[in-house]
Amino acid sequence: MEAIKQTLKDLLEPLLGQLGFDVTWALITIFALLLPLLGCVAYMTYFERKVIGAIQLRVGPNRVGPLGLLQPIADALKLLFKEVIIPSGANKALFILGPILAIAPSLAAWAVIPVGEGMAVANINAGLLFVVAIISIEVYGVIIAGWASNSKYAFLGAMRATAQMVSYEISLGFALICVLLISSSLNLTDIVMQQGTGRFADMGIGFLSWNWLPLLPMFVIYFISGIAETNRAPFDVVEGESEIVAGHMVEYSGMAFALFFLAEYANMILVSVMTTILFLGGWLSPVGFLPDGFHWLALKTAFFLFVFLWVRATFPRFRYDHVMRLGWKVFVPITLVWVVVVAVWMMTPWSIWPIKG
């Protein structure tokens, strides 16, 4: 990464100047991250339909291209050529702003996600905080879309969504506090590298020194909160097609609808990658004799994405008050206590984490 940057710098800086090169380099890294990501998002829909098909003893898409592999492209083309209908009573400006505000944060959060050592678009000190802040503004797309649609179903969906996302952010945040306590850093690369140190890592069984083991309750709660935060089944009361048709998306068509869809899948991948980075050692190899690398990150993320689909195909939808109860009366107290437990543990002689700084 550094070598590529240096080569390009020698090549381009005389032409573009310092500022010009910095902007060009930023654009290159952004495209190098976002294009594969959007490809993953497209094929996530295919993966989902295939996996759920297999679980329900069906075949899934198999008509477009070999094994149905061109299905996502056909879907995207179909949505692109459909008309975006704006309802007559809708607030036009906000109606169009809604989907944009849904997709923008879910892509912006990727700026700080490292996909390998030193391979992040922006390797900032407060990376974890940045991700939490970006996740917390994701709710605007939903609430604006719901209000601007001038429809009762959409508005009810938006209200549910807002309450649910704001609630689960709290337990999500507390789980993250535990992680940053033990790694004494908010930088995502540092958090991964810290998991590669410790007694088990020295013995060559690194997967036991990752954060998932000492923070097991937080690991589980983080992932469940992540499912709730992305409004996926069984927490998809936001869309609840049998209750409020499709929530905030009910009035959208064509590409505007597709943007919500893309945002949802990009968020799923984001939550999976974050779980991998925070609790499963990111790109670190689980055993000493295999090299670290991006493939481990991809493999672990793919596993969590599979769990997303597995959960969707297995559990029925939660009722709304049960969703709220789980968030506020179960997850928030557990995480709150666990933060104190970890903090006290770190101050005792039995602490397994070095205190830096």
Next chain:
Amino acid sequence: MEFSAFVFYFFATVLILAGLGVITARNPVYAALFLVLAFFSAGGIWLLLSAEFLAIVLVMVYVGAVMVLFLFVVMMLDIDFASLREGFWKYLPVGAVVGALIAIEMGLVLTKGFAGKPMPAAAATITSQTTPIKCETNICELGRVLYTDYVYPFELAALLLLVAMIAAVTLTLRRRSGAYAEKYISPEAQIAARPEDRMMLVKMASEKEAPEEPVAPAGAEGQ
């Protein structure tokens, strides 16, 4: 012009325009969204000052939580905004005086307090009297100062927030009464229910003798 100066003027312009938008927008939802934009721009200016923690927390707390609740209220409640806008000229003198006072105070603070000071470096070195911890990041510095030199004011502020939170919960807590109280089952009770509580499976001998196997008459099949 230096690049950071350009960025500053950009954010500052957006901030002022968004601030004007908040007070001039006719639609309250627009006003709330303009306020969100103002918070974002302020966060950007703080980032220029290398105060990344404060900038991100501003976005997280105000944009991510407070303004969402604002929007909630503005969208859900049926407020008569025509009546709220009445008496603009009547309140103008008082408002102008308050505004002028705030402007004078801020001007004093800015010219007397910060004028001529250099921009803070990336890792501001705040000298702490008690702890010898070395810090490289803004967040580490802030955390060290908050939990050592200013620990009592910090804890006091936390306690105040806790009291406010409990007060808000108590004020809005309501018991269900009347027909609702009878129909309502709390989720806890529903989840705690087990099949054994609702249903009893009894094993018993059959009351009537099972009839003899009817023997099909030979040759009856196929008719």
